[in-house]
Structure formats: C-alpha cells, structure tokens
Amino acid sequence: MNEQILKALDWRYATKVFDANKKINEKDLNVLKESLRLAPSSYGLQPWKFIIVENPEVRTQLREFSWNQTQVTDASHYIVFTALKTMDESYVQKYIEDIANTRNLPVEGLKGFKDMMVANIVNGGQKQDISAWAQRQSYIAMGELVLAAALLGIDTCCLEGLSPADYDRILGLDNSQYATIAAVAVGYRAADDKYQDLKKVRFSEDEVFQTI
Numbered sequence: 001m002n003e004q005i006l007k008a009l010d011w012r013y014a015t016k017v018f019d020a021n022k023k024i025n026e027k028d029l030n031v032l033k034e035s036l037r038l039a040p041s042s043y044g045l046q047p048w049k050f051i052i053v054e055n056p057e058v059r060t061q062l063r064e065f066s067w068n069q070t071q072v073t074d075a076s077h078y079i080v081f082t083a084l085k086t087m088d089e090s091y092v093q094k095y096i097e098d099i100a101n102t103r104n105l106p107v108e109g110l111k112g113f114k115d116m117m118v119a120n121i122v123n124g125g126q127k128q129d130i131s132a133w134a135q136r137q138s139y140i141a142m143g144e145l146v147l148a149a150a151l152l153g154i155d156t157c158c159l160e161g162l163s164p165a166d167y168d169r170i171l172g173l174d175n176s177q178y179a180t181i182a183a184v185a186v187g188y189r190a191a192d193d194k195y196q197d198l199k200k201v202r203f204s205e206d207e208v209f210q211t212i
Contacts, residue, residue, distance in 0.1 A: 004151070009147070009150060010200060011150060012155070012156065013195060014158065016071070016157070017195075018070070018076070018193075019187065020074040024076045024077055028154060031148060032148055032152070032186065035145050036079075039141035040144075044095070045091075045117070046095075047084040047087065048081065048082060048083055048178075049082045051171060052079050053171075054077070058170065058171075062078070062080075062170060065170070066159060066183075067161045067162070072185060075157070075185035075187035076186060076187030076188065078183060080171065080180055081138045081141070081142060082180050084131070084134040086131070086177070087127075089122050093114065096110050096114045099113075142184060145184060145186075156186050162180070164180040164181065
C-alpha cells in the first residue's frame with residue numbers, strides 16, 4: 001500500500017491535454033464523489049457545494065472565462081468548487097440535526113456543541129472571516145479528490161485560472177449561499193500531452209520539513 005500511494009502521487013500531474021473521447025465510468029465517478037463528500041472540514045460543517053458540470057454548452061461558456069483552457073471542455077468531468085459566503089444559525093442547526101439523526105442522539109444533548117459553533121462562527125470573531133474559512137475547507141476536499149483520482153489512475157487538473165464572478169453568473173450562483181473558488185478537470189490524459197513525461201520538480205525533504 002505504501003508503494004501504491006507513492007507511485008500514484010508520483011504518476012499524477014496537472015494534466016494539460018485530456019482525451020475528450022475517454023470517459024470515467026460510473027463506478028469510479030461515484031468513488032470520486034464520495035471522496036469529496038467524506039472530506040474533513042472544521043467542526044465537520046462542510047461549508048461547500050461541488051457542481052459537476054456535464055452540459056457541453058455550459059462548459060463551453062465556462063471555458064471562455066477560464067483563460068480558454070481546453071481542460072474545461074475536454075476532460076471527462078468538470079467539477080466546480082464553491083464555498084459558503086456566510087454562515088447563519090439555521091445552517092448550524094441543520095448540521096446538529098444531521099448529527100442527531102445519523103448517530104441516534106437527542107438534539108438537546110448537542111446544545112453545547114451548537115452554542116459553541118454559533119458563538120464562534122455566527123456571532124463571534126470568526127464571523128468576518130467565514131468566506132475565507134469556507135474556501136480553505138473546500139481546498140481540503142480538493143486534495144482528497146486529487147488523491148482518490150490518482151489512486152484510481154484518473155487524471156486531474158486543478159484550475160484557479162478562472163473568473164469566479166463569471167462562473168457564478170453562468171452557474172446561477174449570484175443569489176445563492178455559495179461562490180465559486182476553483183475547479184478540477186477530471187479524466188484521462190491525451191497520448192500527446194508532453195507534460196506527462198516530465199520529471200516532477202519538488203523541493204528536498206530538508207527544505208520542506210522541520211522537526212522540533
């Protein structure tokens with residue numbers, strides 16, 4: 001398993017050219033979706049929504065506002081990552097009710113946990129930072145997706161080179177709770193993508209680790 005993980009991480013790269021004719025099967029797609037749904041987040045609040053864009057016309061529109069990167073239209077699947085703009089008590093309450101239902105617990109017994117979250121995130125000092133906080137949580141989920149894909153032999157390319165405002169407009173998010181932050185193209189590399197054979201460039205262990 002150790003070798004499998006390291007081999008997959010070394011194999012993956014930011015795929016520049018996808019084979020538009022190769023599609024991810026439903027079984028593998030479900031695993032990728034679960035990797036996002038099961039991703040960790042602060043308090044477990046999951047302040048995100050992942051939009052899987054399948055409509056070719058919509059993907060063509062998005063490509064225009066993604067520096068015309070071909071991954072947007074050519075990858076098997078295109079997933080837009082969004083994050084909550086604000087957090088209110090009703091969102092926290094829904095999460096509390098989900099915990100109670102999933103774990104067969106009384107809602108009243110979770111009051112302390114709810115009050116702590118509301119005091120910190122809804123009414124406290126972190127209230128002003130909710131958008132940035134939610135974005136950071138969404139990037140954790142992105143990492144989960146990229147790793148899961150690599151282990152399945154599926155290519156990815158994370159895209160921040162896009163116009164969030166235009167994505168929001170095209171995807172109908174303007175008046176929603178969520179805002180676009182980035183996207184991930186998922187599929188299979190084209191045989192002529194020259195970047196697939198380049199050696200991975202990373203700083204040495206001494207440069208990136210410090211043991212105290």
